[in-house]
Amino acid sequence: MKETREIIRNPLNEGELDRSFDSQTTAGRYPSYREGQLYEGFQLVDYWRAIRKRLWLVIGVTVLITTLAAIYMARKPNIYSARAVVQVDLEQINPDLVTNDRQRPISNPDPSYFNTQLQLLWSDSLLRRVVKEHNLDTNREFQQAQKESEVSPWRSVLRSIGLATEDGKDRDKSTQSESVAKDTSLATSEEIAEAVRLSPYVDLIHKNLVIDPIRESRATVKDTRLIGISFSHSSPELAAFVVNSIAETFTTVNQEKRSGTSRKTNDFLQERITSLQSEIQSDEEKLVNLTQNAGILKTEGDQTIVIDRLSGLNKGLLVAENDRKNAEADYMTVSNSPEKVKALAEDKMARFITEQENSIRSLQSETLKKIADLRQTRALRLQEYQEGAPEIIEIDAQIKSLEDSIDKAVAKFKGDLETYRQRTTSGLLENLRTKYLQAKDKEDKIRVDFNKQYGEAQGQNQSAVNIKLLQQNIDTNKGFLDNLRKQVSGNDVLAQGSDNNISVTEIAIPPDTPVSPRRLMTVAAALFLSTLFGMGLALFLEYLDDTIRNTEEVEKYLQLPALAAIPTMNSIPKRKLLLVGANESEEEAPQSPLLIAADPRSSLAEAYRHLRTSILLSTAGHAPKSLLVTSSLPSEGKTTTATNTAISLAQTGARVLIIDADMRRPRLHSIFGVENNIGLSTLLASELTDQEVTSAIRQDERSKLHILTSGPIPPNPAELIGSEHMASLLRRLQTKFTHVVVDSPPIASFTDGVLTASMVDGVILVVHAGRSSRQVVRRSRQLLQEIGAKIFGVVLNNVNLNTRDNYYYYQSYYHRNDYNDNVDQQ
Numbered sequence: 001m002k003e004t005r006e007i008i009r010n011p012l013n014e015g016e017l018d019r020s021f022d023s024q025t026t027a028g029r030y031p032s033y034r035e036g037q038l039y040e041g042f043q044l045v046d047y048w049r050a051i052r053k054r055l056w057l058v059i060g061v062t063v064l065i066t067t068l069a070a071i072y073m074a075r076k077p078n079i080y081s082a083r084a085v086v087q088v089d090l091e092q093i094n095p096d097l098v099t100n101d102r103q104r105p106i107s108n109p110d111p112s113y114f115n116t117q118l119q120l121l122w123s124d125s126l127l128r129r130v131v132k133e134h135n136l137d138t139n140r141e142f143q144q145a146q147k148e149s150e151v152s153p154w155r156s157v158l159r160s161i162g163l164a165t166e167d168g169k170d171r172d173k174s175t176q177s178e179s180v181a182k183d184t185s186l187a188t189s190e191e192i193a194e195a196v197r198l199s200p201y202v203d204l205i206h207k208n209l210v211i212d213p214i215r216e217s218r219a220t221v222k223d224t225r226l227i228g229i230s231f232s233h234s235s236p237e238l239a240a241f242v243v244n245s246i247a248e249t250f251t252t253v254n255q256e257k258r259s260g261t262s263r264k265t266n267d268f269l270q271e272r273i274t275s276l277q278s279e280i281q282s283d284e285e286k287l288v289n290l291t292q293n294a295g296i297l298k299t300e301g302d303q304t305i306v307i308d309r310l311s312g313l314n315k316g317l318l319v320a321e322n323d324r325k326n327a328e329a330d331y332m333t334v335s336n337s338p339e340k341v342k343a344l345a346e347d348k349m350a351r352f353i354t355e356q357e358n359s360i361r362s363l364q365s366e367t368l369k370k371i372a373d374l375r376q377t378r379a380l381r382l383q384e385y386q387e388g389a390p391e392i393i394e395i396d397a398q399i400k401s402l403e404d405s406i407d408k409a410v411a412k413f414k415g416d417l418e419t420y421r422q423r424t425t426s427g428l429l430e431n432l433r434t435k436y437l438q439a440k441d442k443e444d445k446i447r448v449d450f451n452k453q454y455g456e457a458q459g460q461n462q463s464a465v466n467i468k469l470l471q472q473n474i475d476t477n478k479g480f481l482d483n484l485r486k487q488v489s490g491n492d493v494l495a496q497g498s499d500n501n502i503s504v505t506e507i508a509i510p511p512d513t514p515v516s517p518r519r520l521m522t523v524a525a526a527l528f529l530s531t532l533f534g535m536g537l538a539l540f541l542e543y544l545d546d547t548i549r550n551t552e553e554v555e556k557y558l559q560l561p562a563l564a565a566i567p568t569m570n571s572i573p574k575r576k577l578l579l580v581g582a583n584e585s586e587e588e589a590p591q592s593p594l595l596i597a598a599d600p601r602s603s604l605a606e607a608y609r610h611l612r613t614s615i616l617l618s619t620a621g622h623a624p625k626s627l628l629v630t631s632s633l634p635s636e637g638k639t640t641t642a643t644n645t646a647i648s649l650a651q652t653g654a655r656v657l658i659i660d661a662d663m664r665r666p667r668l669h670s671i672f673g674v675e676n677n678i679g680l681s682t683l684l685a686s687e688l689t690d691q692e693v694t695s696a697i698r699q700d701e702r703s704k705l706h707i708l709t710s711g712p713i714p715p716n717p718a719e720l721i722g723s724e725h726m727a728s729l730l731r732r733l734q735t736k737f738t739h740v741v742v743d744s745p746p747i748a749s750f751t752d753g754v755l756t757a758s759m760v761d762g763v764i765l766v767v768h769a770g771r772s773s774r775q776v777v778r779r780s781r782q783l784l785q786e787i788g789a790k791i792f793g794v795v796l797n798n799v800n801l802n803t804r805d806n807y808y809y810y811q812s813y814y815h816r817n818d819y820n821d822n823v824d825q826q
Contacts, residue, residue, distance in 0.1 A: 079514055273488070313450040318476035371403065561792070638744075640797075641795050682696060
């Protein structure tokens, strides 16, 4: 047996709690361990042994997590991403709205304009319009994706066990209706309710939508005016459809802003057209019914003055009402479109300039003709008069006056042009408002006269009046309908004539290759991470494991020699076990502690022979006379170890006595099948002669072992064990026997073993492999060292050779000894 081993600190050990104590108490007795403490380091082999010990745990965790990840990834649908590109150019003024004598202005680049368009692409209002105009809320695949996104699997699990509550989307519909019941200046209650209804679909688009500017990054990063729009979905066709819908709607909204016509204005005009069509149709149906069923009188030849006047007033009222509506429409359209105000002002300025230029040309032509006549007259007068004559001076003054009149006319034209420009720009909207108010005032006056005249005509032919009014109302509404249709057509032409600075450069097509999930990479990552997790779990369990499992840990943690490792019966090879007094034909031995008489080639027999050798060599010069076998806690195998150790010593031919000093749970008499009426308690309770002491000792004929049982159990075992009689008895017995083996109670539970340890030559500490705690064994070692007892070493009992670590520690050793035994027998 190797007597010196290096004690290496493992990062998994408890630390340095007992190192100072160990170095002080074991330095004198065990110099090899003192030298071993000089080397401390980090060894990966300790981690590998901890992982190898729980290799199946690591494999199980890895296989489980990887399998779950593979199943999860296999169940996830393929996600496809469609992409379109939108180009955002600078805003340009429509050339048709600029006069011909001016240069077309160009808009200055605005850095914030491009960022604004990015935010507009991401806005909820745009996405709501996309959902509504392209009927995404009725798409079956889109609805299914929206329902799946509302409740995540993790939230479903939490909600099922009561750890999650309903979110804000599941609130009461009545409360939601109350919040949108009132109209505002920005939107009606119906529009707000529609926005609330479409918000889940907008959120779904937001989650899978990516909008980013495209930058060139070959050598240096350069900005462009391109915006990429990407949308991910399990259906490639739907992903491409959503992206194209967003790009199309975005360009349409920008075109509406550029042309000065909004969707709201067009909707208003369309609603008005629909209303007029419905009203005309209803009036025509009423006219047919009145003509056929109401007994209408012919009024063409005998109409009264009241009816004729009422007819005239009704016609005037309809004309006034139509004028008021037209004036109101012009005023509202111009007030909501600054571009249109500017265009009208410039058009009016152009007409004014043309009129003034024509007037100036006419004036200039007449004046130049007069100047030519005067100069001709002056030339004729110079023939008669000198240059300074009064007649010549008068003609020159007239010519000068005519030339000055031309200059004054040009200067006046420039002043009038600037004044007219200011009045036209500022007063155009006010003129439209004045026309609207005048038309409304005129309508109100005619309506008062009409109501008065209508009251006078009540008593006359009511049917004729109704027919006339109905016919006139139909004619008037048809005229107004034609005007509205012309206005809608004009808006459409204006919208088509304005350049759109935003265009779609690349449309989205359904992709063929999914972008996610990355199944192979995810499963590989799960395999790697689960392996790390399993290894970490194995190391953590190793850290929590406070037991001693092999002889290396005995020397490392306890700083004591490992005398032997006793294997368990279930872990040794199946051989024929021969017990003391057992039948040789038995194939399986019963569960008995007397295993020393088994097959001498077995691992168990070799372990006890190894223990016997360690005991005989534990002291210098001579073998120990007295020996205490104890343990820290009950059921660690100290009695079995003591019995088989004594038998192994007796097999050398020496006289060996085993004493059962465990007066609390004695077992020695039951093992050998002897009576326990006289024993150690009897000898310690009274003064006995040597002959009486010898008579109390029995001998087992089969093993040649002398036995002293515990005797009757006393009420105070510790007082008997710690008395002078016990020390004297041991001295007397050592003179008669070669070896005295004492079996005592566990020293961590009772003081009997500690008291006996001070009376013997040495102590053997039995430790149950895989069950005894390091802290408890350290405490037992400390108790023995505090009283000055010499600890021969530790016997590691019940070592399972089937485990991987212990197999490599012990199996090869025992197989080698079995081979040597076979060679010796041959």
